[in-house]
Amino acid sequence: MVETRASVSDVWAWLSDVPDPEIPAISLVDLGIIRDIAWQGDTLEVTVTPTYSGCPATSVINFEIEAALRAHGIQNLSLKRQIAPPWTTDWLSDAGRAKLEAYGIAPPQPAGGPQHCPLCKSTSVERISQFGSTPCKAQWRCTDCLEPFDYFKCI
Amino acid sequence: MSINGLIRLGDNALVLGQRLSEWCGHAPALEEDIALANIALDLIGQTQLWLGLAGEREGAGRSADTLAFHRDAWDFRNLLLVEQPNRDFAVTMMRQFLFDAWHFEALTALSTHDDDEINAIAQKSLKEVTYHRERATDMVIALGDGTEESHDRMQGALDRMWPYVGEMFTTDADDLTDMTALRPRFDAHVMAALAEATLTRPKSDFAHLGGKTGTRHSEHLGHMLATMQVLPRSYPDATW
Structure with missing residues (x-):
């Protein structure tokens, strides 16, 4: 049996290697802004929530996600912005909190x-x-x- | 659901965001420079959400950028308060304090709006504006109850800005919530802060009107828009 699509858990692992562009000590997953990863047919849909509505890193973050997933061979990709519920620092992972402090x-x-x-x-x-x-x-x-x-x- | 109601919220954030960004590189201290730029950034982000939704609901193909850069002063629906020039730091902080106190109450009310896209933007913005209001309040108290010079300047700023308070609490069918209902909570917050800041609320409640309806903006808006819009208007195909 050959899988033709990357598993969702693999994608989570790939994104946990993508550093936040403003605070490279933590990953996008640590920051808690990746809200969902799911396949919709042949398209991988990644749901991202902004930290602050005007944060200039948002467009860089989208670019980084796209670059990382393309590098892993994902061809059909859709990034979905979700603002509700609003991002909260409660979504920072424990690992992320420890990395912030160490940084x-x-x-x-x-x-x-x-x-x-x-x-x-x-x-x-x-x-x-x-x-x-x-x-x-x-x-x-x-x-x-x-x-x-x-x-x-x-x- | 009124498109104008969304445009009012977007224009308030846009015009004040643009005004605050004029301080970038000029504020009296590095921390203040950074703080004002950060608040401006939050407001421009909120603008993109409100005007983006307005354009989407209108369905005429106008994006947030089109609405921001390709309308003239008479099409803007912002409050007169936010288009007032920065003048000195006292006026800037007083304008911010009065706007934040209103903005906080308006967004709190809109957080439970029936429309899910509206309440989502309000909830997101409210988190940021809670911070803005806290800072502006601290600044008004510190400067009002500060030196004789800072106190006099803050009282002067309050006297100058007060005639622009009344418009925030006028309401019509375009508003997404009843703005008149926000006044008691606004007054409670503002009066407590002014008392602590040893500042005196002006006696007259005379209010300049015409910003949110677009019937009579002050002369300052056109000058501001000329600077803000010059690039996309000169080079309409420019992208960034």
Whole structure:
């Protein structure tokens, strides 16, 4: 028996190797923006939800998904944008949260601020600005090691 | 379901997004520059959703870009508040605070709209606008209850922007929700913040009207659109 279509679980595995263009430490799957992968006849349909509605990475993300899947031999591909339910940081995988922290970005917390400095782990942190280098991040600073760092906002 | 109702929401986000982006590279501090650019970005993203849906529902082949770049001032349906020029940082923040306070209530109401595409855009936008409102509120309080200079500038900005508040709470059949019903919750949020900011609400409730109906925009909109639209109008086949 020869499979003529890639399995959905293979496609998930391929996409979990595609880095987020803005935060390459985590993959698109870690970020929780790939909402569904399904075959519709001969066409592979990938459902993607944007993080922020104006995030300029969205078009790059679509390009990266397409490039990765084409490289694995997928010919008929359709990318579907889904905005409801809206993306939430709850969809970040545990692996993604750990990778963010290791990369120096504090992962989102329900309390609305970082648990501790991602570098020295001190809990003495203060907010510099609600907005950071990308729409999904805010700027914080550690008052012990004095390093500024990004905090991935909780939405 | 009114196409104009969708266009109003899209035009508010578009015009304010464009205004805020004028600060890019000019804001008083790097953090403020980044924050304003981020808010502008969110608003332009929301514009694409609202105007995209408006074009789709209209069914005349107009995309979000066509609506943004190929209409003239009299076809715009944004509130007069958002087309007002940036002037100084006090006016920019006060305009943002008053708009965010209204926008938050409007999107909250639209989050439970019967139309699934409308409530989806509202729910998505509301997450972003919750953040905008929180920041604008913090800024108004910090600057109002700040130095004598910052306090005076914020009071001046409030006096200047207040005549544009009333239009947000006028309503007609084109609106996707009853805007008059949003006023009590708006007032509660705004009055609490102004009290903390040691700012005084102007006594007169006189309101300039004509933006959301398109009957009388201020002179500022045309100048803004001239800058915003020049490229696609000069080179209609340009793509990016």
